[in-house]
Amino acid sequence: xxxxxxxxxxxxxxxxxxxxxxxxxxxxxxxxxxxxxxxxxxxxxxxxxxxxxxxxxxxxxxxxxxxxxxxxxxxxxxxxxxxxxxxxxxxxxxxxxxxxxxxxxxxxxxxxxxxxxxxxxxxxxxxxxxxxxxxxxxxxxxxxxxxxxxxxxxxxxxxxxxxxxxxxxx
Amino acid sequence: xxxxxxxxxxxxxxxxxxxxxxxxxxxxxxxxxxxxxxxxxxxxxxxxxxxxxxxxxxxxxxxxxxxxxxxxxxxxxxxxxxxxxxxxxxxxxxxxxxxxxxxxxxxxxxxxxxxxxxxxxxxxxxxxxxxxxxxxxxxxxxxxxxxxxxxxxxxxxxxxxxxxxxxxxx
DNA sequence: ATTCAAATAGTCAATTTTGACTATATTATG
DNA sequence: CATAATATAGTCAAAATTGACTATTTGAAT
Numbered sequence: 001x002x003x004x005x006x007x008x009x010x011x012x013x014x015x016x017x018x019x020x021x022x023x024x025x026x027x028x029x030x031x032x033x034x035x036x037x038x039x040x041x042x043x044x045x046x047x048x049x050x051x052x053x054x055x056x057x058x059x060x061x062x063x064x065x066x067x068x069x070x071x072x073x074x075x076x077x078x079x080x081x082x083x084x085x086x087x088x089x090x091x092x093x094x095x096x097x098x099x100x101x102x103x104x105x106x107x108x109x110x111x112x113x114x115x116x117x118x119x120x121x122x123x124x125x126x127x128x129x130x131x132x133x134x135x136x137x138x139x140x141x142x143x144x145x146x147x148x149x150x151x152x153x154x155x156x157x158x159x160x161x162x163x164x165x166x167x168x169x170x
Numbered sequence: 171x172x173x174x175x176x177x178x179x180x181x182x183x184x185x186x187x188x189x190x191x192x193x194x195x196x197x198x199x200x201x202x203x204x205x206x207x208x209x210x211x212x213x214x215x216x217x218x219x220x221x222x223x224x225x226x227x228x229x230x231x232x233x234x235x236x237x238x239x240x241x242x243x244x245x246x247x248x249x250x251x252x253x254x255x256x257x258x259x260x261x262x263x264x265x266x267x268x269x270x271x272x273x274x275x276x277x278x279x280x281x282x283x284x285x286x287x288x289x290x291x292x293x294x295x296x297x298x299x300x301x302x303x304x305x306x307x308x309x310x311x312x313x314x315x316x317x318x319x320x321x322x323x324x325x326x327x328x329x330x331x332x333x334x335x336x337x338x339x340x
Numbered sequence: 341a342t343t344c345a346a347a348t349a350g351t352c353a354a355t356t357t358t359g360a361c362t363a364t365a366t367t368a369t370g
Numbered sequence: 371c372a373t374a375a376t377a378t379a380g381t382c383a384a385a386a387t388t389g390a391c392t393a394t395t396t397g398a399a400t
Binding site: 003006009029030031032033088090091093095096098100101102103104105107112115120122123139140142143146150153154157161 | 175200201249257259260264266269271273285286290296313319323328
Binding site: 035036037038039042043046 | 356357358359
């Protein structure tokens with residue numbers, strides 16, 4: 001339901017067509033969800049059938065016609081409901097990367113260490129990117145702040161694992 | 171692929187049947203993945219068809235017969251590959267809870283605050299549960315440590331948002 | 341000994357999600 | 371100007387995921 005909330009919330013502030021919608025989420029909200037383009041279209045069609053949004057074919061210049069979506073009153077009500085539902089509950093994030101850690105002792109410490117150093121480098125890169133995003137005046141700022149806060153914690157934690165491996169290596 | 175890695179890795183250490191496998195993941199590795207029972211069965215069947223695991227019907231007492239799975243050499247090779255792949259890369263966790271935060275300013279600060287306090291309570295409960303798990307001697311310890319570390323960070327961050335709302339409320 | 345609840349072990353249809361593909365428009369490059 | 375690359379806007383069949391359901395066994399309570 002969270003993805004519906006996201007689509008409804010964005011459309012509520014500004015009518016958009018499917019491509020633009022996915023583009024926006026992919027650029028700005030990648031830390032919240034990894035919704036693919038085709039999923040966005042699927043959800044839009046589903047919500048349109050449910051009467052939450054209505055589409056309007058719009059022609060601009062000699063571009064091919066695009067479907068522009070906007071909220072219906074029912075969609076507005078659903079947005080309000082989903083927003084409160086989301087805010088009132090804590091949903092844990094899943095750490096797929098921990099699955100590998102479960103079997104870390106199956107590798108010799110030297111190889112484990114070198115693999116995790118590669119992981120650490122990717123993480124550090126992501127953090128650098130996140131930190132370089134200039135302050136956003138919008139409500140997206142919270143999301144960016146959270147991302148940076150989280151990535152810093154992850155980096156420290158990853159370093160602590162690598163540290164342990166250094167020990168068992170000596 | 172991470173779920174395959176998880177199933178292969180567990181089966182590698184101890185042969186199991188589908189129900190037991192899902193049970194184990196659900197109890198111990200809920201912070202890594204939220205795989206449903208039917209998904210586990212689907213993946214087991216798929217991996218069996220791919221020759222990564224083989225099943226054996228086993229009868230115990232007068233219970234109905236159960237399918238017990240164990241790794242094939244191809245499965246062992248795939249495990250090794252997936253393990254290195256997983257360890258060498260950083261996969262971000264997704265914060266579905268942040269979707270609500272994007273639209274936080276659509277509510278009046280008092281209501282937003284009360285909703286987030288409910289969320290905070292759930293988070294604090296989860297943290298308490300995670301902290302109460304006694305030290306595990308196995309390789310699962312890393313996962314539990316990570317979970318506690320992460321939940322503490324999340325709690326602090328959630329408190330910081332609530333704090334901001336207190337300010338704008340006064 | 342009987343009934344009730346919980347644990348065990350799955351199956352299957354329906355839903356959700358995705359990757360691969362199509363097609364046009366705009367911009368850049370030589 | 372031709373053409374190559376990229377951005378725009380989607381569609382669709384295949385794959386993954388799930389919720390709801392069935393059915394037996396074990397343990398507990400009466």
